[in-house]
Amino acid sequence: MSIADVEKAIDEAIFIPKSGGKDPDGYNIDRVAWAAVALAAFQKATGTDDEDAVADLLCDLMHFCAGHADFARELRRACGNFEAETGEGGW
Numbered sequence: 001m002s003i004a005d006v007e008k009a010i011d012e013a014i015f016i017p018k019s020g021g022k023d024p025d026g027y028n029i030d031r032v033a034w035a036a037v038a039l040a041a042f043q044k045a046t047g048t049d050d051e052d053a054v055a056d057l058l059c060d061l062m063h064f065c066a067g068h069a070d071f072a073r074e075l076r077r078a079c080g081n082f083e084a085e086t087g088e089g090g091w
Contacts (some may be wrong), residue, residue, distance in 0.1 A: 004008045005072060022087040023085075023086070024086075024087055025085065028086065031085065038057075039053055039057060042056075
């Protein structure tokens with residue numbers, strides 16, 4: 001999958017909210033903590049700085065998906081999960 005394919009998928013199918021929204025099931029603080037643990041482990045393994053860590057992790061996940069999954073599909077699924085977990089979004 002090319003970067004253009006991912007950008008097209010984002011432009012056409014994904015709404016990414018910025019505020020984090022509501023917390024209907026009361027687990028979003030845990031979700032933030034789980035993500036922080038994953039990001040810290042990635043930074044420790046790679047040495048990437050705070051400014052680039054999220055983008056670098058996403059890039060490496062794209063590399064992983066190139067041989068294992070459809071990144072754009074997984075990103076759409078993640079955005080759908082975020083919408084369900086925050087009550088925000090819609091596309």
